[in-house]
Amino acid sequence: MTPLEALLQIKQMFAEMPQQPVQAQEVEVTIEPAEVEYKEYVLKSGAKVKIDKLEVGGKVMLVDDAGNVTPAPAGEHELADGMVIVLDEASTIVEIKQPEVEEVVPAIEEELKKKIAEMQSELENLKSGKKKDEEKMAEVEAKFSKAISELTDVVVGLIQTPSVDPTESNKQNFNKAVPSRDSKISTFLAKYARN
Numbered sequence: 001m002t003p004l005e006a007l008l009q010i011k012q013m014f015a016e017m018p019q020q021p022v023q024a025q026e027v028e029v030t031i032e033p034a035e036v037e038y039k040e041y042v043l044k045s046g047a048k049v050k051i052d053k054l055e056v057g058g059k060v061m062l063v064d065d066a067g068n069v070t071p072a073p074a075g076e077h078e079l080a081d082g083m084v085i086v087l088d089e090a091s092t093i094v095e096i097k098q099p100e101v102e103e104v105v106p107a108i109e110e111e112l113k114k115k116i117a118e119m120q121s122e123l124e125n126l127k128s129g130k131k132k133d134e135e136k137m138a139e140v141e142a143k144f145s146k147a148i149s150e151l152t153d154v155v156v157g158l159i160q161t162p163s164v165d166p167t168e169s170n171k172q173n174f175n176k177a178v179p180s181r182d183s184k185i186s187t188f189l190a191k192y193a194r195n
């Protein structure tokens with residue numbers, strides 16, 4: 001394969017490349033609060049209990065110091081955090097009484113809502129920045145393809161330019177100026193540099 005054939009083949013490959021910009025894919029992000037699930041709890045009295053689910057219908061078992069597990073007795077049991085669970089004879093939760101909470105919770109909720117709004121705003125900014133970057137990348141890719149095509153044309157022109165001056169010059173052209181090879185190349189490159 002000659003250099004000219006190789007360059008023409010490379011030029012053809014670049015010409016066949018798709019010129020469509022890459023489509024941005026929508027990414028949906030949902031922010032969900034993490035659920036904390038506790039298996040072992042401590043009563044206000046200091047005793048330990050295991051609860052399979054802390055809701056009505058959950059089973060409660062007492063854990064002694066040796067790690068033995070027995071069903072919890074019926075009645076009200078206050079957890080260390082102030083929550084009261086009411087058990088029936090089968091050690092099943094039949095009622096949960098929440099402790100009275102001060103007005104600190106709404107302040108925390110407001111702070112969480114503010115943080116979520118900030119995160120969503122940041123996410124939107126990142127999405128718009130990504131779209132701008134993709135558009136710039138498509139522009140750069142188009143310019144690169146055009147530059148490669150023009151460079152290939154220049155190299156093909158250089159390959160086709162004779163590399164050696166004739167050994168014998170025509171003796172009848174004494175008054176005629178013949179441009180040198182270097183001036184031909186300079187003229188050729190200047191022509192493409194303007195484009």
